[in-house]
Amino acid sequence: MxxxxxxxxxxxxxxxxxxxxxxxxxxxxxxxxxxxxxxxxxxxxxxxGPAPSVRRAVESVSLDRYPDRDCNQLRDAIAKRYGVDRETLLVGNGCSELIHLVASAFVDSHRHTLIVGPTFTEYQRATRIAGGTVRFVTAEANDGFAVDVDVIDHAVSSQTSLKVVWICNPNNPTGQSVAKSDLVDLIQRHPHVVFVVDESYIEFAENTESLLDTEHENLVVLRSMTKAYCIAGLRLGFAKLPENLHRTLRGRRIPWSVNSIAQAAGVAAIQDVxxxxxxxxxxxxxxxxxxxxxxxxxxxxxxxxxxxxxxxxxxxxxxxxxxxxxxxxxxxxxxxxxxxxxxxxxxxxxxxxxxxxxxxxxxxxxxxxxxxxxxxxxxxxx
Ligand SMILES: Cc1ncc(COP(=O)(O)O)c(C=O)c1O
Structure with missing residues (x-):
């Protein structure tokens, strides 16, 4: 690496x-x-394709009201499905909105980002738009794109202005995963850095372990709902994060960014196990x-x-x-x-x-x- x-x-x-x-x-x-x-x-x-129940839910949405800004029903459904506290959940207009929200909240010209690459380019783009600089550690083809956690650890330890580390797990485009215990060690060793673990492809994985059931003051877990539920046209994703980070991101949201159709589709999809x-x-x-x-x-x-x-x-x-x-x-x-x-x-x-x-x-x-x-x-x- x-x-x-x-x-x-x-x-x-x-x-x-x-x-x-x-x-x-x-x-x-x-x-x-x-x-x-x-x-x-x-x-x-x-x-x-999406489940028939999702199509039915979409058809029954009334279009003449504003959507619920807090996505309460959807957060309840996600909380129930994954056994997490609904207060730790924030819903976005696709995981992409949440990536940009995280960058806008925690990155600026003095606070930078480390990206574990090669990976989804939106982490880099969001960092730059927020005015930050990107540093990379990069997995290589000759190693089967395996991620070496010690290299990440060393990179985080040696960068004083680092604020956010982005890790996609399993990773787009390499399909490689990092073990949960390794991620938890990293997160615990660097309490002043926000670790963003993007699990947008984890529903497709049989063996990758999720961090949704772990609690850390410096961990944001991201999930896209557009891929595994096949509703890319609707735009939907969620973040699970502790109260201190939740408050920061909530205050920066665009109101009503998640429309009523996406919320109804998300509830139906989550429930149609x-x-x-x-x-x-x-x-x-x-x-x-x-x-x-x-x-x-x-x-x-x-x-x-x-x-x-x-x-x-x-x-x-x-x-x-x-x-x-x-x-x-x-x-x-x-x-x-x-x-x-x-x-x-x-x-x-x-x-x-x-x-x-x-x-x-x-x-x-x-x-x-x-x-x-x-x-x-x-x-x-x-
Ligand atoms: C790793 C990763 N995260 C997030 C996204 C964005 O997902 P969404 O469609 O929910 O905005 C993508 C889209 O390709 C992705 O590859």
């Missing part, structure tokens, strides 16, 4: 631009392809099958704890373009600093087979770069 590095000035001048996955209507229009028929392997959403458990089990089966099919064609997907994985390729941007022409969008990882990787979300088995066939054709004349760590050459890849 690479030790601390700082952002360079040329990066800072671009702080308003963001690259994300998902179908981009403007880009697809430039290519002259229809958005409705595209298969989206770039968004990391549950591929089976049977639908989502069954869908996640189907996703795990589809993932195993997808990875086996790719490895059987001599491609080398990296092990991942969550519902997407990295695939090393020689020219990610070109392959992405060629796949769009065939009706499929994958994530080219250039904006994460990973030029030779695609990030691919698991979809339904028939769609995954389409991508395997297309990748096999495209990559048969261009073998993957040798970036696969030794442990992942095991045929029982997970």
């Amino acid at each position: 690479k030790r601390v590095s700082s952002e360079c000035m040329s990066d800072r001048s671009h702080h308003t631009e963001a690259v994300h996955g998902g179908l981009d209507p403007s880009e697809l229009a430039r290519y002259g392809v229809a958005i409705d028929t595209m298969l989206d392997f770039s968004s990391n959403l549950l591929p089976f 049977a639908y989502y458990n069954e869908a996640m089990a189907r996703l795990q089966d589809a993932k195993q099958d997808f990875l086996c099919k790719l490895t059987a064609r001599s491609l080398t997907p990296l092990a991942s704890d969550t519902g997407f994985f990295l695939l090393p390729v020689n020219d990610a941007s070109e392959i992405r373009k060629q796949l769009i022409a065939q009706g499929m969008v994958v994530r080219d990882c250039h904006s994460f600093g990973l030029d030779n990787f695609l990030r691919i979300a698991v979809l339904a088995p028939s769609h995954n087979r389409r991508l395997v066939a297309a990748l096999t054709r495209l990559l048969s004349n261009s073998p993957s770069p040798n970036l696969t760590p030794p442990s992942l050459r095991d045929p029982r890849i997970q």
Whole structure:
């Protein structure tokens, strides 16, 4: 894992631009392809749609009233589902709103951020918009993108103006997780630094341990609800945080940022445990099958704890373009600093087979770069 590095000035001048996955209507229009028929392997959403109960809840919302600013019903539902105190919960217009809220509250030109990368670029963008500087510790392909907690510990200890550490667990885009005990040790060793642990992809993971059930004065746990519940169009996420931090963030919110439809959908989704458990089990089966099919064609997907994985390729941007022409969008990882990787979300088995066939054709004349760590050459890849 690479030790601390700082952002360079040329990066800072671009702080308003963001690259994300998902179908981009403007880009697809430039290519002259229809958005409705595209298969989206770039968004990391549950591929089976929202529960029917969520659709019913959305239809019954009355549109002529302001939404509940405190999202009381939704906080009750989340509190019940995860066994946490509702007073520790703050709901946002997507996890993205909460990321920016955290940065705006705790970062400025004197208080900086450490990002455990390569990871979701919005932590960096939010820090810059808040006027702070970003430092990185970066996991590397040769180590299977494993995170070395001692490197983080050392980086935190040696930076006096550090206020926030961002850790995505499991991580986007590498799919790697950090053990709960390691995170708790770090959080306890540095009580004056706010640790933000983003668990937006944890519902897709079988073995990553959540920090929702831990209480620390310097811990913010973030969850997106758009991915695992497949309601990305509605925007919904929540934070769990102690009273001192809750008060600070609450005071900075935009009023009514979470609309009534999103709140009703969130309540229904949280309560429909049977639908989502069954869908996640189907996703795990589809993932195993997808990875086996790719490895059987001599491609080398990296092990991942969550519902997407990295695939090393020689020219990610070109392959992405060629796949769009065939009706499929994958994530080219250039904006994460990973030029030779695609990030691919698991979809339904028939769609995954389409991508395997297309990748096999495209990559048969261009073998993957040798970036696969030794442990992942095991045929029982997970
Ligand atoms: C790690 C991570 N956190 C948060 C988000 C934002 O989630 P939301 O759709 O809830 O704003 C994303 C979106 O891609 C993400 O990858």
